[in-house]
Amino acid sequence: MDNTIMLTDNHLLSILQLASPALPVGAYSYSEGLEMLVENGTIANHTHLKDWLKAELLYGAIRLEAAVMVRSQQAVKIGDVESVCRWNLWLSAARETEELRASSWQMGRSLIQLLGKLEPQIIPIANAVGNPCNYAIAFGIAVAHWQISIQAALLGYLHSWASNLITAGVKLIPLGQTAGQQLLLDLQPLFSVAALEILALEDDELACCSWGLSLASMQHETQYTRLFRS
Known part of the structure; x- marks a missing residue:
């Protein structure tokens, strides 16, 4: 598959806005079990975090979320609201802990509310999907629109x-902030590889191996001191 992407200025600016850390959906308040992994020493340095993120990109639940986002976008493009609703229910059922599901629902609800104010044309499809709406579904709706x-x-x-x-x-x-930015830069080639693999996934290939994430998330629920909600 060709990895060359052609974007107009408006499309580039739109994806930058959607992916911005300034997007008010509350993503900053979640660590997806990372807080527990740091607490128990599983992740203690730059290398540990890099290895964890690489494993998640190659095998983890983020691939499911991204694949469902793609299917949401495709369904919205052709007006197939029933498929959007079905994938929303599927993703909710696929979440392995209450915290991970709640974070997806909260961020999805926040993004849908924001999109409804920015782009009122989205309101009918958002109403059809209903509440709760997973973040990946809401993201796909925005991408299609x-x-x-x-x-x-x-x-x-x-x-x-x-x-x-x-x-x-x-x-x-x-x-350090520099170490964090270096890690993000180091992951760039893997983003490209993962994106192409996710695009090629068939429906019956949607699977992940993220039991470490699930266990960390379950333990995080009872962690004594917490900075993050998951």
Whole structure:
């Protein structure tokens, strides 16, 4: 598959806005189990965090989320609301802990509310999907509405996810800001590889191996001192 992406100025600016850490959806308040992993010593330095993020990109639940985002975008483009609703229910059922599901629902609700104010034309599809709406579904709706290249959207989605966890790692481990930015730069080739693999996934290939994430998330629920909500 060709990895060249052509974007208009508007499309580039739209994906930058969607993937921005300034997007008010509350992503900064979640660590996806990272806080527990730092607490128990599983992740203690730059190398540990890099290895964890690489494993998640290659095998983890983020691939499921991104794949569902793609399917949401495709369904919205052709007006297939039933498929959007079905994938929303599927992703909710695929979440392995209450905290991970709650974070996806909260961020999805926040993004849908924001999109409804910015782009009222989105309100009918948002109402059809209903509440709760997963973040990946809401992201896909925005990508379809703004007609952003799905490959660019995938890169933005993965980059935004990694940026949030690296920011959490900078605070928790702690790492320096430069180390965090170096890690984000080092992951760039893997974003491209993961995006192409995710685009090629068939429905019956949607699977992940993220039991470490699930266990960390379950333990985080009872962690004595917490900075993050997951």
